[in-house]
Amino acid sequence: MNKVMRKKPHPAWMLWANPILKRYARSRLRPTGLGVALLMTILVAGFFFFLMREGFGRSALSASDVARAPLIPLLIIQGLILFGLGTGQASAGISMEADEGVIDYQRLAPMTPMAKVLGYLFGLPIREWILFFSTLPFTAFSVWKGEVPLAGILQLYAVFVMGALLYHLTGVLAGSVMKNRRWAFLTSTGLVILLYLVIPQAAKFGLVYLKYVTIYPVFYEVYPQLLARPLEELAAGYQEVIPPARFFGLNFPQYVFTLISQGVLSLAMVMMLWRRWKKVDCHLLGKVGATGLFGWLQLMLLGNALPLMESGDLFPTREFSRRFGRLINPNKTSWSPESWEPTIMIGLYGAVTLGFLWWLTFVISAESNGQVRGWRRARKFGNSKLPVLSDAATSVPWTLVMAGMGTIGWFIFADSLATSHWFPALSLLAVTPGAMFLILACGGLGLNALLEWIGRKGTGIVVILAGILPIMLGVIFAVSRDELIAPGVWLAGICPLSWPIYGSGVFFSQEGMPRDVARAVPNAYWFWQGVAVLAVIWLVTKLRESRKRISELSKEF
Amino acid sequence: MSEAAIEIKDLRVDYGDFVAVQDISLSIPYGQVFGLVGPNGAGKTSTFKVLTTLMEPTYGEVTVAGFDIFESAEEARQVMAYMPDLAPVPSDLKLWEFLDFHADTHRLGGRSARRERVEECLRTVNLFEKRNAWCKELSRGQTQRLVLAKTLLHRPKVLILDEPASGLDPLSRREMRFALQGLANEGATIVVSSHILSELAEMCSSLCVMNQGRLLASGSAEEVRRELGRTERHLGVVTFGDPHEVVSWLGDRPGVSEVKVDGCKVGFQFQGEDVAHEKLLMELVNAGLRIRSFEEESSSFEDILVRVAEGNRAE
Numbered sequence: 108m109n110k111v112m113r114k115k116p117h118p119a120w121m122l123w124a125n126p127i128l129k130r131y132a133r134s135r136l137r138p139t140g141l142g143v144a145l146l147m148t149i150l151v152a153g154f155f156f157f158l159m160r161e162g163f164g165r166s167a168l169s170a171s172d173v174a175r176a177p178l179i180p181l182l183i184i185q186g187l188i189l190f191g192l193g194t195g196q197a198s199a200g201i202s203m204e205a206d207e208g209v210i211d212y213q214r215l216a217p218m219t220p221m222a223k224v225l226g227y228l229f230g231l232p233i234r235e236w237i238l239f240f241s242t243l244p245f246t247a248f249s250v251w252k253g254e255v256p257l258a259g260i261l262q263l264y265a266v267f268v269m270g271a272l273l274y275h276l277t278g279v280l281a282g283s284v285m286k287n288r289r290w291a292f293l294t295s296t297g298l299v300i301l302l303y304l305v306i307p308q309a310a311k312f313g314l315v316y317l318k319y320v321t322i323y324p325v326f327y328e329v330y331p332q333l334l335a336r337p338l339e340e341l342a343a344g345y346q347e348v349i350p351p352a353r354f355f356g357l358n359f360p361q362y363v364f365t366l367i368s369q370g371v372l373s374l375a376m377v378m379m380l381w382r383r384w385k386k387v388d389c390h391l392l393g394k395v396g397a398t399g400l401f402g403w404l405q406l407m408l409l410g411n412a413l414p415l416m417e418s419g420d421l422f423p424t425r426e427f428s429r430r431f432g433r434l435i436n437p438n439k440t441s442w443s444p445e446s447w448e449p450t451i452m453i454g455l456y457g458a459v460t461l462g463f464l465w466w467l468t469f470v471i472s473a474e475s476n477g478q479v480r481g482w483r484r485a486r487k488f489g490n491s492k493l494p495v496l497s498d499a500a501t502s503v504p505w506t507l508v509m510a511g512m513g514t515i516g517w518f519i520f521a522d523s524l525a526t527s528h529w530f531p532a533l534s535l536l537a538v539t540p541g542a543m544f545l546i547l548a549c550g551g552l553g554l555n556a557l558l559e560w561i562g563r564k565g566t567g568i569v570v571i572l573a574g575i576l577p578i579m580l581g582v583i584f585a586v587s588r589d590e591l592i593a594p595g596v597w598l599a600g601i602c603p604l605s606w607p608i609y610g611s612g613v614f615f616s617q618e619g620m621p622r623d624v625a626r627a628v629p630n631a632y633w634f635w636q637g638v639a640v641l642a643v644i645w646l647v648t649k650l651r652e653s654r655k656r657i658s659e660l661s662k663e664f
Numbered sequence: 665m666s667e668a669a670i671e672i673k674d675l676r677v678d679y680g681d682f683v684a685v686q687d688i689s690l691s692i693p694y695g696q697v698f699g700l701v702g703p704n705g706a707g708k709t710s711t712f713k714v715l716t717t718l719m720e721p722t723y724g725e726v727t728v729a730g731f732d733i734f735e736s737a738e739e740a741r742q743v744m745a746y747m748p749d750l751a752p753v754p755s756d757l758k759l760w761e762f763l764d765f766h767a768d769t770h771r772l773g774g775r776s777a778r779r780e781r782v783e784e785c786l787r788t789v790n791l792f793e794k795r796n797a798w799c800k801e802l803s804r805g806q807t808q809r810l811v812l813a814k815t816l817l818h819r820p821k822v823l824i825l826d827e828p829a830s831g832l833d834p835l836s837r838r839e840m841r842f843a844l845q846g847l848a849n850e851g852a853t854i855v856v857s858s859h860i861l862s863e864l865a866e867m868c869s870s871l872c873v874m875n876q877g878r879l880l881a882s883g884s885a886e887e888v889r890r891e892l893g894r895t896e897r898h899l900g901v902v903t904f905g906d907p908h909e910v911v912s913w914l915g916d917r918p919g920v921s922e923v924k925v926d927g928c929k930v931g932f933q934f935q936g937e938d939v940a941h942e943k944l945l946m947e948l949v950n951a952g953l954r955i956r957s958f959e960e961e962s963s964s965f966e967d968i969l970v971r972v973a974e975g976n977r978a979e
Contacts, residue, residue: 116738117771126768133765134756208752211718212814216769217742388720476680480722483678487723 119221127226135234152242155180172335174252189271193232197278198295200231202288220384259329262362266325276376311423313452315411319368324361353414397467401509405516449524457607460513471502472558482661506555510547549639550603556646577601593627600631669694669853675724677710684710686877699868700857707877708857716746745815749826753799760795770818785813805836825856896935904954
């Protein structure tokens with residue numbers, strides 16, 4: 108029996124005793140650095156606080172209305188501190204540790220992987236949390252004097268804190284994956300911009316779930332209470348048209364659904380980081396975990412979108428007309444979506460599904476190096492096959508399963524749109540489910556086979572040449588001259604991301620499209636789909652040969 | 665308790681098609697200073713990374729202080745310490761803070777107990793006076809010593825030191841050698857790597873020589889020399905008197921060749937084992953020749969490594 112006495116590692120839940128958290132509290136909260144940052148923050152927050160109070164104080168508003176004026180500027184400052192600076196710090200801090208080489212010391216530290224994840228999550232951006240807390244007295248004073256209902260403000264800040272944690276996790280994850288600290292900082296900042304400003308735009312086109320990765324839904328619900336009362340009434344009227352958070356047959360308060368959505372994503376990221384701390388060279392997610400996450404995302408996309416279809420709350424043009432049209436014509440009560448909307452919405456749903464499929468396929472596909480290691484270990488233990496769930500095993504079946512799940516989700520979305528009472532003239536072609544599966548399977552398997560056969564660098568070059576370049580050239584062609592629009596459509600059709608968009612143009616009508624485009628889209632779509640099928644068959648054959656070769660070589664050991 | 669501090673069985677590390685470590689098996693008993701020698705790219709660092717749980721090997725079995733490093737990595741980490749090559753330190757911490765953080769991860773008690781231990785380790789490596797300096801302000805040698813102090817914090821049973829003497833001045837090297845020998849005397853097992861053999865030969869109780877991922881030989885210095893078929897060394901004798909007297913005395917001694925005179929120094933090639941080497945020295949002194957000093961100018965080890973490195977280049 109081994110006589111070495113084992114000290115119990117730090118329990119992960121005892122955050123205050125976490126050595127990594129304490130280490131960063133020590134280095135990032137030094138009086139000089141923190142003092143300057145606090146002074147700057149309080150100056151900026153104080154400036155806007157007094158500017159808004161004094162500025163509105165000269166108006167005819169009541170004292171409590173004036174007191175509410177600084178709340179939204181303060182929220183923006185707090186967002187910049189926690190979401191912007193905090194996320195950047197989380198990502199740059201961890202990549203700096205890797206850059207300096209000291210991260211290996213932390214890998215060897217006898218702490219549980221979860222304690223390490225939490226230590227970094229709360230430790231790296233600890234100064235930003237303190238700066239955030241330093242602005243709260245201004246907010247608290249405004250809430251108190253402004254007689255703002257406490258429930259609303261607490262809901263808003265609960266989601267705000269959860270959002271910050273989600274973004275900090277994104278930062279830590281980016282920093283753990285990126286080798287270079289500048290790239291890590293830029294990537295995480297880019298991700299925050301993407302998550303906050305770009306992705307939520309897709310919510311306006313049917314992918315309602317994507318807005319729940321931000322604080323917007325809760326903010327829109329609560330913000331009238333943050334305004335002066337005359338404006339609150341106006342904003343509350345506007346708020347009436349905001350669709351509720353609905354998930355299939357269930358109605359949730361916005362903040363509850365946002366917390367659930369962000370909580371699950373945070374949990375997935377914690378899982379990824381946990382795996383990385385447990386074993387440095389493993390995939391961020393296992394095959395089952397990645398497939399489960401894909402299924403969850405499909406469920407959320409559908410669960411939020413379907414209940415809003417019949418009521419019409421899902422359609423962006425109808426929403427726009429309803430919100431602003433009623434200001435012009437208050438008597439009008441019936442608003443309809445435009446006939447071209449379902450084509451765009453279905454295309455976008457497919458493109459986002461393909462994006463998720465690529466991301467998760469990338470996560471679970473092993474390069475040849477990983478395959479060799481897996482095979483040799485399997486041989487060593489006398490196995491003639493790789494364990495199906497091991498990182499080294501092929502992810503082809505899992506990509507196909509995800510493509511199948513994506514097809515089901517995409518088809519349900521498209522079919523619900525086609526059969527809704529808003530578009531009686533529309534129907535889906537019989538080939539639609541098969542074509543949808545082909546789009547997702549070709550896109551997913553193509554990437555999968557490239558990653559497992561030629562590795563990430565080679566795949567990157569293919570993505571640039573066959574993915575990004577054709578789209579860029581196509582767009583330049585299309586905007587340069589009318590007669591080049593059709594060639595532009597053909598060229599952009601090479602990029603797999605255009606397949607769902609073109610496909611939805613084929614499944615439905617081409618109403619509203621220019622004549623040239625309407626003719627070019629189906630032709631380009633079917634042609635490139637044919638090419639894609641042949642290319643993917645060839646790639647999968649090559650992958651099979653490559654994996655077989657690695658398997659045979661491993662017999663020597 | 666397991667009989668060996670470190671047991672390695674059939675260890676193999678691949679990077680794609682490149683084999684960094686190929687089927688190595690080793691057993692290192694407790695209380696030894698074990699040297700891992702080899703030219704650059706021999707597989708030393710990969711072996712160390714596996715031993716320290718920083719890398720999973722392609723296959724193989726490794727136990728440290730009786731703990732299987734794959735099954736019980738956290739337990740193994742509690743009893744071992746690792747000092748990497750070109751040991752890094754964080755730029756945003758002071759010396760005592762860096763050590764206190766690591767003392768905390770090992771749960772070495774409350775604040776005062778940790779402070780005591782941190783100061784003790786800083787004194788061991790002669791850095792106590794600099795405890796409030798920033799880690800980034802240290803010289804290369806001081807950084808090496810600081811990281812050595814970090815590895816000593818939790819009184820590990822096994823120390824794994826990758827090129828610990830690189831960048832150190834002769835005085836620091838000697839201090840480090842004494843520190844390591846002291847630890848070994850207290851029962852710790854020390855595995856130390858270097859591509860400069862003279863660094864290791866003096867302090868190691870046993871050695872192994874690696875090249876291109878393979879283990880060429882292992883055992884005591886003498887065993888390794890014998891196993892690799894190299895028992896010749898270049899020796900030098902400095903005399904107070906006439907060097908030609910030494911030359912004529914050496915003339916018909918067994919194993920002696922290529923005798924050359926350079927001022928008052930006589931250099932020659934000697935072929936023989938350590939016992940014969942020792943006997944030659946004793947006879948030389950007893951012969952009444954006025955010997956000022958006697959030195960081994962280059963050992964057969966260096967010769968071995970030079971040969972190995974040249975062989976690698978030729979391939």
